[in-house]
Amino acid sequence: MYRLRIRSGTLHVLKAGLLGIRGSGRTSVFDTLAHGNAFQADGTGRFTARATHLRPRDTRLERLAEIGRSRKTTRTVLELIDYEGVGLGDRGGRQSEWINSLQSLDLLVLVLPLFLHSDSTTGIVQSLDETFAELILADLEMVENRCARIEEEFRRTARAERSALEDEQSLFLRLRSILESGQPLNAIALSTHESHRVRSFGFMTLKPLCFILNTSDNNVPAWASLQKTCSEKTRVATHSVVGFSAAIEFEATELPSAEREEIMNDIGIASAPVTRISQALTQTAMHLTVYTVGENEARAWSIPNGSCAIDFAATIHTDFAKRFIRAETVAFDQLNTAGSLVEAKKQGVVRQEGRDYEVKDGDVMEVLFSK
Numbered sequence: 151m152y153r154l155r156i157r158s159g160t161l162h163v164l165k166a167g168l169l170g171i172r173g174s175g176r177t178s179v180f181d182t183l184a185h186g187n188a189f190q191a192d193g194t195g196r197f198t199a200r201a202t203h204l205r206p207r208d209t210r211l212e213r214l215a216e217i218g219r220s221r222k223t224t225r226t227v228l229e230l231i232d233y234e235g236v237g238l239g240d241r242g243g244r245q246s247e248w249i250n251s252l253q254s255l256d257l258l259v260l261v262l263p264l265f266l267h268s269d270s271t272t273g274i275v276q277s278l279d280e281t282f283a284e285l286i287l288a289d290l291e292m293v294e295n296r297c298a299r300i301e302e303e304f305r306r307t308a309r310a311e312r313s314a315l316e317d318e319q320s321l322f323l324r325l326r327s328i329l330e331s332g333q334p335l336n337a338i339a340l341s342t343h344e345s346h347r348v349r350s351f352g353f354m355t356l357k358p359l360c361f362i363l364n365t366s367d368n369n370v371p372a373w374a375s376l377q378k379t380c381s382e383k384t385r386v387a388t389h390s391v392v393g394f395s396a397a398i399e400f401e402a403t404e405l406p407s408a409e410r411e412e413i414m415n416d417i418g419i420a421s422a423p424v425t426r427i428s429q430a431l432t433q434t435a436m437h438l439t440v441y442t443v444g445e446n447e448a449r450a451w452s453i454p455n456g457s458c459a460i461d462f463a464a465t466i467h468t469d470f471a472k473r474f475i476r477a478e479t480v481a482f483d484q485l486n487t488a489g490s491l492v493e494a495k496k497q498g499v500v501r502q503e504g505r506d507y508e509v510k511d512g513d514v515m516e517v518l519f520s521k
Contacts, residue, residue: 166431167252168232170261175364178396180232185403191231204228206428210482211450220448228431249288253352257435258359265366274380285354290329297322360434361391367398370418390434392426399423438511460505463517473519479503482512
């Protein structure tokens with residue numbers, strides 16, 4: 151039996167596309183978060199796209215590094231992509247190609263320009279109407295193209311072999327009807343089979359959505375109210391709606407950290423934009439954070455909600471999943487209180503979990519596997 155020693159590897163990085171109509175302040179949002187650390191994104195076709203890696207501060211990870219006397223820490227990574235020179239509402243052949251390049255993203259981040267409106271509550275409604283109209287139009291184009299191809303396949307397929315095509319046609323005609331009525335696809339309930347069938351299309355209105363409310367600085371006190379309004383209008387959780395003020399937060403990135411924090415506190419912004427937005431993206435993508443800790447490294451891992459211990463082992467390395475025996479597991483709060491893994495074991499809070507154990511946010515795990 152071996153205890154898992156973490157080695158560097160290639161992990162899935164959550165990818166989020168930053169979108170907005172022209173003039174929404176999308177570029178300022180990206181520049182604030184990137185703070186000069188941008189690179190050219192991969193897999194964007196003919197489009198030039200900037201990306202940045204968000205590594206939010208994790209106080210739990212910092213505490214675990216103290217407990218384990220770890221030589222280094224590795225935080226979770228989120229990749230935010232900004233497509234330059236193209237945006238929602240643009241028209242022409244490039245728009246269709248751009249929409250296609252968004253299909254592989256894990257989630258979409260939509261910037262709403264509330265600073266353009268004297269009444270921010272009214273601005274939410276107008277901005278959402280404009281933004282969703284473009285997303286619905288993009289999905290409708292994909293659905294209509296698929297419907298046309300199904301018709302062509304009908305003509306080439308024998309009548310006795312059309313059953314699967316008929317089922318798909320029925321599904322896509324239903325999707326078209328929903329979109330033509332002005333509703334997003336997430337407004338309807340899809341069966342597991344139907345969800346699997348449409349997954350490869352990467353429809354915009356079926357992706358997890360996160361909203362950034364770009365307000366003027368004098369609207370910062372109203373963020374909580376505006377977040378609630380946006381949540382109610384879009385049927386997304388409030389943690390998927392983030393307040394942001396490019397007017398002050400972009401300029402503040404150029405200030406020394408102490409002065410920046412003082413200004414942010416004075417206007418009522420309690421945390422850094424990278425922290426706020428990273429937390430929203432992780433929760434919107436329905437991921438949780440699990441930890442491993444040792445002398446070499448304390449590391450945070452982002453895995454989907456509902457993952458089991460065997461899934462976590464496979465995230466680290468597929469071989470560990472194949473040779474999995476069990477996972478020694480302790481909740482962060484319990485380990486933090488105990489002060490050391492040895493003391494946590496004495497207190498009886500370290501559990502031996504099997505392959506089907508559903509991992510919880512904040513679990514600290516050590517995978518044991520066979521030779």
